[in-house]
Amino acid sequence: MPKVSKWLRRWSLQLRWMFRYFLQWRLRHISDRQLVIGVSVLLGLGVGLVASFLLFTTRWISSLLAETPFGWLSSLYFIFPIIGILLVRTYVRFWFQGKFQKGMAYVLYGISKRQGNFEGYHRYAHVLTSAVTVGLGGSAGLEAPTVLTGASWGGFFARLFRLDSAYRVILAACGAAAGIAAVFGTPIGGVVFALEVLMANVHANFIVPLLISATASTLISRMLVEHELLTPREGLPAFDYVHLPFLVLLGILCGLIAAYFMWMSKQMTQWELREKKNGNRLFWEELFLLGALILFLPPLYGEGFEWLDAMINHHEMAYLQRSWWGHWLPAEWGIALLMFLVLMLKPLATWLTISSGGNGGAFAPTLFLGGTTGYLMAYVANHVLHFPVELPATMFTLIGMAATMAAYFHAPLTAIFMIAELSGGYHYFVPLMLITAIAYATKVIIQPVSAIQAAAQKIGAYLPADKDKAILNNISIKHVLERDCVPVPYEGSLRDLVDAIARSRRNIFPVVDKDGYLKGIILLDDVRSIIFKPALYDKVAIAELVHAPPAVVDIHESMEEVMEKFDATGAWNLPVVDEGRYRGFLSKSNILSVYRKRLRWQIEHFG
Known part of the structure; x- marks a missing residue:
């Protein structure tokens, strides 16, 4: 056993080294857009296998119960859905402590708010829970769990191959399309669903990965499970x-x-x-x-x-x-x-x-x-x-x-x-x-x-077709946070403010107490008439000069909420706090500059 374990560890290290070497090689020779095409094939095959397993498991569970007669034993059909839901609730409660996101809305949430990142459990948990729920008679469908599973696999493949967040969104949509295509056996329907519901106005270049993922997953699914769900055995009547x-x-x-x-x-x-x-x-x-x-x-x-x-x-x-x-x-x-x-x-x-x-x-x-x-x-x-x-x-x-x-x-x-x-x-x-x-x-x-x-x-999710929200919420507060404003102690005097002015290149000064909590701000214009009067340096307290900012930004807020505060107050600089403690300032002009750069990148790559 130790020899086997040592052999597996050695091969695991070699595979990791080879994968790192591949990533370094592809950065020199393969662009992100080209890599997405290849990854979409792997994604389609993987989602097709997962969906096939889900369909097979659900139908296998149903087949075990199918021979139960409806007559006096029909009460079993009262019990089966209850058993299924109890099993799922028990699994979620003890394995995930009750924190288990489900539903199509969380696909939009993962795409719009988390740039294609999904929790790891989405890659497997929905297959188990939905198969038990529906297989035992729950009155719902398999498509939402499959779509969420496919989207999470898309985000996983994007992270695995070190792709940008915008490409993570594309691959998440590819995974969702592959999920719909595999579970229903409808590749065109899967692609159109992704374009119509998840990724409206996507650039034409990325229709190809959607097509590849949906086609690959459909082929795998049709090879492994039967898809003759709604086939009229006597042919279709003509439309008159x-x-x-x-x-x-x-x-x-x-x-x-x-x-x-x-x-x-x-x-x-x-x-x-x-x-x-x-x-x-x-x-x-x-x-x-x-x-x-x-x-x-x-x-x-x-x-x-x-x-x-x-x-x-x-x-x-x-x-x-x-x-x-x-x-x-x-x-x-x-x-x-x-x-x-x-x-x-x-x-x-x-x-x-x-x-x-x-x-x-x-x-x-x-x-x-x-x-x-x-x-x-x-x-x-x-x-x-x-x-x-x-x-x-x-x-x-x-x-x-x-x-x-x-x-x-x-x-x-x-x-x-x-x-x-x-x-x-x-x-x-x-x-x-x-x-x-x-x-x-x-x-x-x-x-x-x-x-x-x-x-x-x-x-709190939104449609990615809203490009303004998509770009804004892709800008992190920490990425544009400015920390060059010199803080002034709330317990200090005008002399401390003058020293801060001498050391700062800004005209705005946050006032903090000894524990770092923000008490307010002072603008240079507020004290311009007294900073050249040395006699007042020790007589005027900071507490007499401080005033509340137009608004305060929490470091965990979305950029959309931040811009709403800028628009509502007309301010160009707002302080940022983390649980009340001062962390820096946000500049509206800096945010708009970053927004413009990302908008140009979005137009160049995605239209």
């Missing part, structure tokens, strides 16, 4: 312009459903906060309510792709038969009622899954809601109201999926390409473009911001 008025109505309904989903999540979150404020414990109530919903409505179990596949291939009757109440109603009305209840309660089931401790995303739930809306509309028209024009349920299901996803995430192009790739419905591009636009417009009228934007704003 006689269906157009009904599709327009479907677009409006999907926009309303997306707004309802977002409203329901907001209302439930506010309710939970009020209950917690009053000291009520809600965890077990949330868990058992989720289990009851799944027991009452079997389509709410898991991601929901089996339900969508059943609707596309007209096997929805099986779900009505699985429900313990389905045999009490006529088939036509039973199916319609099942779909309506599923449509109304799916947002609640998704919220309960995530808020109670599970790990999942909203992509799959929005597809679920849109598909159910489209199928319900066609089903009611054909079988309940008996319209003279038969509406193709498969087409309405697919277009509804795209419309709701476009409205909820404000990402119409992503929705169009993703549904076309998932189903092979490329000849639906015209109705897809029209209906997603209508759904998007309907949702924007009701709720101007997307779900991702709303969640990102709560944690």
Whole structure:
């Protein structure tokens, strides 16, 4: 054993030396932009493997439970999601002490606020937690955990190869695109998602790394796991312009459903906060309510792709038969009622899954809601109201999926390409473009911001498309902090101030006490009339001259907040403190100079 350990240590040292030599060689021969192309290949392959493992594990867990009959043993489907969420909560509590970030908003946070840096646990923890949550029946999707995992791997590869922060952001977006592409098998959808949601206005040069990462991850994922999620076995019905008025109505309904989903999540979150404020414990109530919903409505179990596949291939009757109440109603009305209840309660089931401790995303739930809306509309028209024009349920299901996803995430192009790739419905591009636009417009009228934007704003993140914020927050206060202002003791006299003036090249003087806490400032103009009167040097105390600065900057504030203080006060210099202790001054002109240099670099490299 010692010989093996010594051999491994020697090889580890040799590999590190070779990697350092490679980094030195590449600095001389390969530019950062060229290196990003090569790294995007490795990133795509790595994220593809991770996503494949996630899909395989989730489906393996689901397959272990799939043979459980629904009859009198259906109560097990009440228990499985509860077990999954309890396992995830226990893991997070003991391994991460409860500090576990999840959700698509944290991708934006890592890109916008941390320049592509993510905590190390994001590279593996979401795979485990989301596989257990969804595999055991949690009513959420796998895409958000995969996107966050891919983005964190992108930031890791950028740090590994010593790339600049701007390239870390690009590779984080490449990892996110690779995650979407791998989990759905939709490379174009992954690229468009990154461009539309994460990296709008990116330079054309960096579309290539996005394409490479998404393609590589899709190839790996398709080789290792099956991706026939939404394939109509009888082919796709043709689009006829006689269906157009009904599709327009479907677009409006999907926009309303997306707004309802977002409203329901907001209302439930506010309710939970009020209950917690009053000291009520809600965890077990949330868990058992989720289990009851799944027991009452079997389509709410898991991601929901089996339900969508059943609707596309007209096997929805099986779900009505699985429900313990389905045999009490006529088939036509039973199916319609099942779909309506599923449509109304799916947002609640998704919220309960995530808020109670599970790990999942909203992509799959929005597809679920849109598909159910489209199928319900066609089903009611054909079988309940008996319209003279038969509406193709498969087409309405697919277009509804795209419309709701476009409205909820404000990402119409992503929705169009993703549904076309998932189903092979490329000849639906015209109705897809029209209906997603209508759904998007309907949702924007009701709720101007997307779900991702709303969640990102709560944690202080923003869209990287806002170049002003992106450049400002990439400037560190410590990088532009000026320390050449001579401090004056608060307990001193005018003589101490005169000595400071003689030693300083600035016209502003911070006043600090004996412990270094900032008490105020003195400007040269404040004392110009008395500094040439030696008789006053020992008679005038500093405490009589000091006054409060226009504003004080905390060293941990963002540069965006700093510039807001400069704009609000009209000042050109502001003191910086760290827990009240004086650390230096910020100059507005110096910040603007650095901002201009970075803006020029941004335009040259990224457009």
